[in-house]
Amino acid sequence: LGVFKFNYFSQQPVKKPSLSSHLQPLLSLILLFFLVSFVNITHAGPPRPACPPLLSGQPFIVFWGIKDSSCSNRLDFRSFGIEPEGRVAVFYEDTLGNYPYFVDKDNPVNGGLPQHTKLDLHIQKTQGDVETALPAPRYLGLGVVRWQEWAPQWSRRAGKQGLYQNATKKLLRRFFPDWTKQELERWSKASAQSVMTETLREVQRSRPKALWGMCPYPSCSNGSPAQTALSNYTGECPEEERSLNDQLLWLWRRSNAIYPLLTLEKIQVQYRNCLWSTTVAALFLSNQIREALRVASLGGSSDDLPVFPLVRSVYASTNTFLSLSDLVTTIGESAALGTVQICVYVCISQVLMCIIMIIKTSMTQECEELNLFTSSVLGPYVSNVTAASRLCSASLCQNRGRCVRLEQDKPTYLHLPSNSQDAADRVRSSSYKVTFFTHISLIHVFIQFSSSRLKWQTKRMMANITLI
Template sequence: MSGINPCRRLHWNRERGEKGGSDHEACISLSLHHSWPAALECAPRHGVTLSLDQFDIVASPNEGFVRQNLTIFYKERLGLYPYYERGGIAVNGGLPQLASLTQHYEKMPEGVQKYIREPDAKGLAVIDWEEWRPLWIRNWDSKDIYRNKSRELVAKKNPNWTPEQVGRVAQQEFELSARKFMLETLKLAKNLRPNQLWGFYLFPDCYNHDYRNGLENYTGRCPAVEMARNDQLNWLWMECTAFFPSIYMGSVLASTNYGRLFVRNRVKEAMRLASVGDGLARPVFVYTRPNYISQMTLLSETDLVSTIGESVALGAAGVIFWGDSSYGSSTASCSKLNGYLQGPLGRYLLNVSTAAEQCSQTMCKSHGRCLRRVSDTDVYLHLSPSTHTITSQGGQLKVTGAPGQAELAVFRTHFQCQCYRGYREVKRVTQTPTLIVFGALDTNLGAQSHKNLIQLPHHFVLKLEGARHACYMDKPREFHQGLIDFLSKLK
């Protein structure tokens, strides 16, 4: 494989069809790709053009940018999302149970049309609603206002109720309304722009941030109670067409195995939930940063492996790099970031995306992505330096080489193929031989049923003459002889 294109472009193959009604589902076929929504500030402000060759999507969350392959809908951009501003000021009713779904529906097409102009446009559509969570128990800290206001609403209607009665009904009303609001939003959004992959920012989460209490006993595992709560959201996972969890790394985890465990378990949980329901798994796009949380320190090479490498090895479909305007705050910060893009980050992205593509070609015939057979092993989709070389040519990174037998062996030993949603490989179906036994005098079966049973392909049918039931007690000799004949035919 010589002169591999460093840009891993999206390969869209969307077949229109409903679940269960077509051989193909409405979904995409894509290779690993990277996007950078916050990298457009350096050139106009400081004259520094960032080297973004490794990114398939470069998008901005700013108001004036439309027609992008990655579209982010903040709370004021999609319909009439209910929430409370600071100071307890209600917007659009404040609570989901006080929001008008009718008015929300009427408003939604305006926002969708503004940011995704073409009805058939393909891309990622992320709904960024962070004010409240659909599960009552998860509205802690600053989000507790949604529980308090819900209790106030119920207590006002039922002044004689006990606090326990009020709390129970308030939770029911909030969760039912939140569920309906999110579900109906997704359904309408998918109807308006069916070729987009729709999901919610930070969903799913597994709340494995207990490293903040110390690293001594930190395992990175998602708490069992949070995984159970995620299971309560199966209604949401089945309606989404993509997941957008985050793997932002705190500085306390820098260059440690704990950081790897933190990311691993978050991606594992997303992949678990991506398989909920019928059909193939939904694609998972992880949000990450080139720096540690609350710092401008860039990720070490160890942590590039722990974030990007870990996510790709677990089967993530793509990586979304996120950041705020601080990246473009000065010429120095832009130059530092550009050096990182041309150096460690750019080289690693090219390395891992090329290896992922080669594994897909080897294991999936380019119709799926590779993921670890054993999720908790430290094996990665990396190019071997003995067979590949990454060089900079004219300011662009390029990779040359072809996988050797050792690399192919790693693919086959440690990775398996997960087909893309929408792809169905045609395979020869091997029927498992089955012995069907029924009594000729069984009154529960009519003559036509007897005929249908006898004509079943790939099956051995034993009709017990004079028997009312397919029971060995009724005709033991005939039953046992038929079983022996069946077993001998299998041999």
């Protein structure tokens, strides 16, 4: 059985006494009885302070980010603890500034390489793009710069990184034919760093209340077929990857938040219809989250940076929504390890496909499938984890922090047993606004409806996870 510790917030708002504050001990004890029947919880000394919640009084919240206003018979998302859209802004390669990238080797966009970027024009366009997307100057929410075409480090070999390295070498050797590979890489890093840091500087200046960061960083590279095929696979990030993440200190210091990208796509393809895939997925994602939490402490501030993992909402290979077990290994694992938020989204190509589908086919089926997935899988799970995290924070942290799994390798989650969920719902809907639902760390889920027709699927949980 797992053990949770508490992580205090660095700043605490002062609340006036109220009727709810007198009821807090009794209600906390009632709900704690249910949670203790599921996991064994003890106190532990507080680690480094965590950043205060983004929204006061909302410990574990789901933000609905789907543009589904055209759907009839929309669900009441608030019944699952899901808030309306408007707190998450994701900017892609073609929606923020003059980001340089290649469509393919013969088709560069904005010069293709960071070395070709005219920073003054890029910053000017970045300002306009942010003001158009976020018209409120005091926008309070997440600002995600989702740039993944190239990485500032040549050792990162994902995607089309080789194309950018070759193009950079060809460009620089025209002017510096005697430079070594190390000198070429150093100059390339400097150009990439300049584009990234100046972009973050501008968006932070334009919308200072938002939490800005780059995605997909940090990287872990712990899910290759050679790694996951090992009988003793642990999911740990290779030391080389950890070292590369340490070298991105300039990025962590410029960021307001960490946005790692969690994806189960490769794991699903490798272990389709195999029970081992659940174990591999849990180890794979858990260690990615831990690495993000580690680098969050490197920024140099008194508080750790908040960590908001991004999770794709569908499998591109099978065109299905995430299953219940997927939600546990993403949302549940993030909650147990102490991250601040989960953002579930789709990539820009899927959004464009969604627009095409709206034109070519009836939207009725899309809306029905989305409602079915939300009401049957996502909503009930989020409601359960929300209640459990609130209860744990009230009982262990006195509403001044969040619960964090003490033994990170243990498969222990902030879940309420089925019979306690009704009790938690009754307390939540009662006339008393109990204070133990306040001042706890946030986990937000940003769902963005995907492209073509999506099917939802449910899977029974492993034996050590309570069914909800």
